[in-house]
Amino acid sequence: MGHHQCCSKQKVKRGLWSPEEDEKLIRTINEHGHSCWSSVPKLAGLQRCGKSCRLRWINYLRPDLKRGSFSPEEEGIILDCHRILGNRWAQIAKHLPGRTDNEVKNFWNSCIKKKMMAQGLDPKTHNLIxxxxxxxxxxxxxxxxxxxxxxxxxxxxxxxxxxxxxxxxxxxxxxxxxxxxxxxxxxxxxxxxxxxxxxxxxxxxxxxxxxxxxxxxxxxxxxxxxxxxxxxxxxxxxxxxxxxxxxxxxxxxxxxxxxxxxxxxxxxxxxxxxxxxxxxxxxxxxxxxxxxxxxxxxxxxxx
DNA sequence: AAGTGGGACAACCGCAAATCT
DNA sequence: TAGATTTGCGGTTGTCCCACT
Structure with a gap:
């Protein structure tokens, strides 16, 4: 189901989240949990779709998130996991506590991938080009x-x-x-x-x-x-x-x-x-x- | 100081699987 | 069992920031 469809019934705001929206979302999830994302926007009084709320929570607001740059150990884990799992970012992220699949994916695309290519390695196969x-x-x-x-x-x-x-x-x-x-x-x-x-x-x-x-x-x-x-x-x-x-x-x-x-x-x-x-x-x-x-x-x- | 290009990150899109009715 | 709805995922795009000219 696409984003348009899930948002079609309501007028939803898109784009970056404001601190006020974050606060509302955090408060709502702390009070009611997030067992049903589709009901979260209504409970929170947000003009967002459930999907957007879920993404915001998972990628940014979750309390157990680790912020900051990746350590060399984390880089190594990503590299090893990617070699085996391919672009299964969610699976890879499971091995990096506090990191999201989005973070791992971004890090791979913006950093590791380029590094590998610079060294003449194919980021997909991990082999020399x-x-x-x-x-x-x-x-x-x-x-x-x-x-x-x-x-x-x-x-x-x-x-x-x-x-x-x-x-x-x-x-x-x-x-x-x-x-x-x-x-x-x-x-x-x-x-x-x-x-x-x-x-x-x-x-x-x-x-x-x-x-x-x-x-x-x-x-x-x-x-x-x-x-x-x-x-x-x-x-x-x-x-x-x-x-x-x-x-x-x-x-x-x-x-x-x-x-x-x-x-x-x-x-x-x-x-x-x-x-x-x-x-x-x-x-x-x-x-x-x-x-x-x-x-x-x-x-x-x-x- | 203004313009520009690139990097980093956040968010969206579309699809598929899972779940519900 | 079929259709509707929800959730999760990966790919992609948009935005912001900063260094450089």
Whole structure:
């Protein structure tokens, strides 16, 4: 139902909200709640439609909103979530307490997206833009982008204690001067092909390498000091991961999924180019699927 | 001081899903 | 069960502010 239709029966005001209108809306919601948005304007004495009231409340007046700029951690979460979920801003915002989908969307479009494009990355796929990866203009990036790394391979590397990647203190998405310098040779033996991580495309790690071989947030590899004193960091990260996995219903499905036959697995990933037999056998052999795979991995896997 | 361009943010539009009658 | 209504979401546009010329 469109806005015109919901507002057609009443003469509604549009545009920016005045402080008086805000006050009326807050008072009304505090007194009556907002179980029925269509009745809120009438109760509040506002010449607005319910939809407009709802938007104003959710995006601006809600008391639990966090104002101010996004932290590097939040940027990392957005980046990781977007890689997996695509433009599902409401889903992404659920992982950022106090942030709205509108805020996240605006931040993405005004900041992260441009940043990625400036670095030669496709904001939709999170992969290097082909013309840059093959062209001579790729410059310093070119040498590290030849091999597509799957989400699975990168995450698994991150999950494994056998790997330590270079860490960059203070790394931020907003640091325009940072370019990842690959000090390791990511051998393709750990790359299990390319898979679809979000509705737009494939891969996970082009930008994760761009932001320092890892991203801030879920996929972040432990820094040295964090490995030495892990409890708080790990607890927080685990809580976030578990929450995320729960929200996509993965935890409910993971045990079942583990026991499903090959056909089910192939059905789930029939659009990918995974070698499912190889992956499954590798994972089961190393018990990776059960013990090392993080919830974030699972979310990626599930998507 | 006035004009202009770009960034950030708020709000609107249109659609689809969910819910109600 | 069908139609009407409400809610939620993503894309897009509008507005304000600030830096720059």
């Amino acid at each position: 082909p013309s840059l990866s093959l062209g001579s203009n790729a410059g310093h990036l070119n040498h590290v982008y030849h091999q597509p790394y799957s989400a699975f391979s990168t995450i698994s590397m991150a999950s494994s204690s056998h790997f330590t990647l270079p860490s960059h203190e203070g790394l931020s998405l907003l640091d325009p001067n940072f370019h990842y310098q690959n000090s390791m040779n990511f051998d393709t033996q750990y790359s299990i092909g390319e898979t679809s991580m979000n509705p737009y495309g494939s891969g996970v790690s082009d930008e994760s390498r761009m932001w320092g071989g890892t991203t801030v947030g879920f996929f972040e590899l432990p820094r040295e000091e964090e490995m030495q004193a892990p409890p708080l960091f790990q607890q927080q990260q685990q809580q976030q991961e578990e929450q995320m996995a729960c929200e996509v219903g993965f935890d409910d499905e993971i045990n079942e999924e583990t026991n499903k036959d090959d056909q089910d697995l192939e059905t789930s990933f029939n659009s990918s180019s995974f070698d499912l037999e190889f992956i499954k056998s590798s994972m089961l052999a190393s018990d990776m699927y059960n013990s090392s795979m993080t919830s974030m991995d699972r979310l990626a896997w599930d998507c």
